Amino acid sequence: TIKALSTMIDIRFKDIGSHSQRIAAFAKQMIKGYKIGQKEYQDIIVAAFLHDIGKIGLPDKIITKHPGELTKLDYEEIRKHPILGQSCVFSIDGFEEIGMIIRHHHENYDGSGYPDGARESAIPLGSRIIRIADAFDKLAFCKGYPSLRSVNDASAHLVQYSESYFDPV
Numbered sequence: 001t002i003k004a005l006s007t008m009i010d011i012r013f014k015d016i017g018s019h020s021q022r023i024a025a026f027a028k029q030m031i032k033g034y035k036i037g038q039k040e041y042q043d044i045i046v047a048a049f050l051h052d053i054g055k056i057g058l059p060d061k062i063i064t065k066h067p068g069e070l071t072k073l074d075y076e077e078i079r080k081h082p083i084l085g086q087s088c089v090f091s092i093d094g095f096e097e098i099g100m101i102i103r104h105h106h107e108n109y110d111g112s113g114y115p116d117g118a119r120e121s122a123i124p125l126g127s128r129i130i131r132i133a134d135a136f137d138k139l140a141f142c143k144g145y146p147s148l149r150s151v152n153d154a155s156a157h158l159v160q161y162s163e164s165y166f167d168p169v
Contacts, residue, residue: 002046002049002050003021003049005049005050005053006020006021006024006049006050006053007020008056009050009052009053009055009056012055012056012063013052013055013063019052019137019141020048020049020050020051020052021049022133022137022141023048023049023051023130023133023134023137024045024048024049026048026132026133026136026137027044027045027048027126027129027130027133028045030129030132030133031044031045031129034125036125040097040125040126043097043098043101043126044101044125044126044129044130046095046098047098047101047102047105047126047127047130048126048129048130048133050085050088050089050098050102051085051101051102051105051130051134052081052085053084053085053088053089053102054080054081054082054083054084054085054086054087054088054102055078055081055084055085056088057081057084058077058078058081059077062074062077062078079106079114079115080115082102082103082104082105082106082114082115083103083115085099085102085103086099086100086102086103087099088102089102097124097126100124100127101124101126101127101130102127103115103116103127104116104118104123104124104127105127105130105131105134106131107119107123107127107128107131108131108164108165108166109123109128109163109164109165109166109167109168110163110164110165112164112165113131113165120167123167128166128167131165131166131167132158132166132167135154135157135158135161135165135166136154136155136157136158137154139153139154139157140153140154
């Protein structure tokens with residue numbers, strides 16, 4: 001069911017390909033460095049698959065625009081998707097933590113992100129992991145496929161913004 005829902009997200013946003021599946025795969029690799037329980041592991045992976053589920057609620061007039069055409073109001077709507085995503089899974093028993101991870105996946109380590117301006121350890125571990133995976137994926141796969149240059153540029157971006165956007169650990 002989770003994979004089906006993430007496929008629906010990817011179908012709605014054709015330009016991003018299998019973004020949700022890649023974020024889950026990246027998250028699995030990143031989690032290997034942490035000693036966490038099975039439930040937390042599972043919550044992070046499910047949240048990775050569903051992190052953009054709130055974007056399904058965005059109006060067509062916004063998602064069909066190229067990034068350069070988006071207005072300030074469009075960006076305000078887009079910034080609501082983490083909260084919409086949390087509300088999508090809120091009523092599913094056992095998904096409370098998954099909802100929190102989804103809600104905070106655009107928070108920056110220094111508190112400059114959204115929707116709540118959370119910072120450092122106030123951001124759930126899963127959200128911090130997804131934040132890194134999401135940024136890497138968007139930069140490395142910006143043309144639909146990764147090139148050596150785009151992977152190197154994406155990696156350099158993560159290092160450059162470590163401690164501001166991304167958890168340095």
